[in-house]
Amino acid sequence: MAPGLPDAMDRPHFIGIGGAGMSGIAKILAQRGAEVAGSDAKESATAEALRALGATVHIGHAAEHLADDASCVVVSSAIRADNPELTRAAELGIPVVHRSDALAALMDGLRPIAVAGTHGKTTTTSMLAVSLSELGLYPSYAIGGDLDAPGSNALHGDGEIFVAEADESDRSFHKYAPEVAIVLNVELDHHANYASMEEIHESFETFADRIVPGGTLVISADHEGARELTRRLGTKVRTVTYGEADDADVRVLSVVPQGLRSEVTVLLDGERITFTVSVPGRHYAHNAVAALAAGAALGVPAAELAPALAAYTGVKRRLQLKGEAAGVQVIDSYAHHPTEMTADLEAMRAAADDARILVVFQPHLFSRTQELGKEMGEALALADASVVLDIYPAREDPIPGVTSELIIDAARAAGADVTPVHDKAEVPEVVAGMARGGDLVLTMGAGDVTDLGPLILDRLMK
Template identity: 55%
Template sequence: MSGIARILLARGAEVAGSDAKDSRTVLGLRAQGAKIAVGHAAANLDQLSGPPTVVVSSAIRADNPELVAAHERGLTVVHRAEALAALMTGRRVACVTGTHGKTSTTSMLTVALQHCGLDPSFAIGGDLAAAGTGAHHGAGEIFVAEADESDGSFLRFSPWVAVVTNVEADHLDHHGSEQAYATAFADFLSRLVPGGALVSCADDPGSERLAVQAEAAGIRVRRYGRTAPAEPGNAVLTGYDRAGTGSRVGLRLAEADHEVVLSLPGEHMALNALGALLAGIELGAPASGLLEGLAGFSGVRRRFEFKGRAAGVAVYDDYAHHPTEVAAQLKAAREVTEGRLLVAFQPHLYSRTRQFSTEFGQALALADEVVVLDVFAAREDPEPGVSGALVADAVRLPADQVHYVPRWAEVPEVLAGLAKAGDLVITMGAGDVTVLGPEVLVELTRRENDQNDIATVSGEPAR
């Protein structure tokens, strides 16, 4: 939503809106000229000089006072995706979708294109670490967008190139079944403009099934991954090694071998880079420039984002909120720490917690110490018997290494008490767990200072 607002403001539109509380995003939009109210109320519809078009996201409930008032007044109400699709008009569009990796892949593609001297418009579900924003109105003809499959709204887009990172059961609260979820991706193929291409991860079974369907429909397919056929147009992952806190990636493209050093760890990030590379080539950018751009990619906020170090403990934050994402990121985190790995995980949505508690437990068991918070409800009402305890109970680690901490405010103290010098702590989830990292650092520093004070006192000569 904030990305759409940024692009509209850059194009000269009058923009107003509301949010539940102040934030860095709200302050940034106000600085650009938007009128943003804190709190939802029908009166917020009167912030503009004339009758507004009201743009809503799937997170807005039907009883939201602004939405109710908009319908009562007969105002035009459009979904977020419809507004984004309108902004794409006249542009050559690249959409990145999939169950996991959308934000990172979209961000990599954007940065790589910028390095090639292009100025794409972009709308990403996270802020680029270097630019500090997730949206931009560019002067070029290209529009790069993260396409949200969670509510089927990606079916409103008509891309020239579509990247599908993977297809795995998720968002069943909306789609109803795993088959219906997969069908939505098949329907997305029909949205490709004539002559467009699908960029697909060959290593993912769901994405590969989609690629086969696309080829049967006469759509051009470019594959990437370890198992991608060594054919013209594909990118084969030939090597992956740790390189400091990042990774060294080997790949074969058009019968030539290349190497690129990424600033982020994890083979899943290497695959995302290959997907971005192929999409960039489809958009007309040179492979050499794209590879240089990928090497300079500094990450996205909330994607294994380094928050700081205190008392010898490194603290990171990550958005992972699906079992596969959690497992992939914990494996990547393990690569960059010589000490223990501690994770504080906040389940997102009651429905997802109920459906995947066992899988979450299996993924979290990759850490050495696990702290599970209570569920971040987001748009859902509580479900009887569903809490973070379901996830904690599913973690197959010794009981003293799994901690269910339903009181959010107690988590920093618990984490700081568990952590030792050399450890890596990662806060993880799609909710407000993200703000805990700085508090963990404060608590670690306080404990270190207290310990130093004790050591000083105990070291004084007896009187």
């Protein structure tokens, strides 16, 4: 049986309880018997899913939403210091706990697998959660996206394994002490918190140093940033590499596209294992191999885990089919970094035969656009045509001179067909004018561009 409630978390209050990371922790605590409460900026299906578990969810942020007897207040790095509930917590002397500390407490006493990397964390964590569940191991998990329904980003399981997405963006993954850690890739991102690749590598080194004695680091043998991290770590931790490189410990021998699926063959401990990945693209196949290697490191037989991985059929916003109208399929992609954009566009190109690919792209964060706008534009050149929206600010204030024009100019310089649209409400009409039967439309980005998929489908049906 998994442990019960961590100390001082029997009556937690979450500020921003509807967020992907926060809602997962709140859900597990509610399932363990805590009296969970919290607030969020707007109503959502996630809020309703939490209420169904007995949580109290307030809409809007106000001091009176925080109960005087709350045992702690849980926050993420996105919560501003002047939040009225945070101010009220200080007045009442209620302890404030960072989301990462709360998640670390939930993993205490279990066998954690922490999944880190610049890209692919949500998919790989989901693959592990689904496949381990398929084998009857009843893992607990906390994921940065929903598997199949609102609130399905987390579960309190009765088994001894806890699978968690480990976020490097604010260095919060330094709080975890995993038995097995996965590092999928190491790239410069989150420019508001990291000034250089040196800082990124130092941060990932700290994460790897947190692996418990006798534990294992599973890390890509193909990605240069990951290989550099492996060199830096030396023999400090047991390392299992995976990938197509000749020196990989778990070697990917082939990835054969089969429509929206792939057949993957690996060599692990001298044994050839072939299995199916039920989502398209080489990068998703590699995520599955990382999951396979991590499970094997934890003692799960690879020959059993490999076929179980086929049970994973996707997570919301990761090349998720939203529907089809007038012969046009609309697919949602969370990709917001150039590497992710390129990987998803290449996956769709490989799976779509001769179909035209149209992208509706919403840049995410001013800092990311400032640093990587050129590369984003070049990635869009892989599409047949693109619509580019204004930057989704999320937690950031505008940066003078940083707009979507940086991406549009780079895309056009790379030969891309790009249409800027400043009013999001106009996008369905614009796309309807571009699309024809047989096309694929990708709504792409980490912001609210995801809301456009159903609206585009509605317009296409008229």
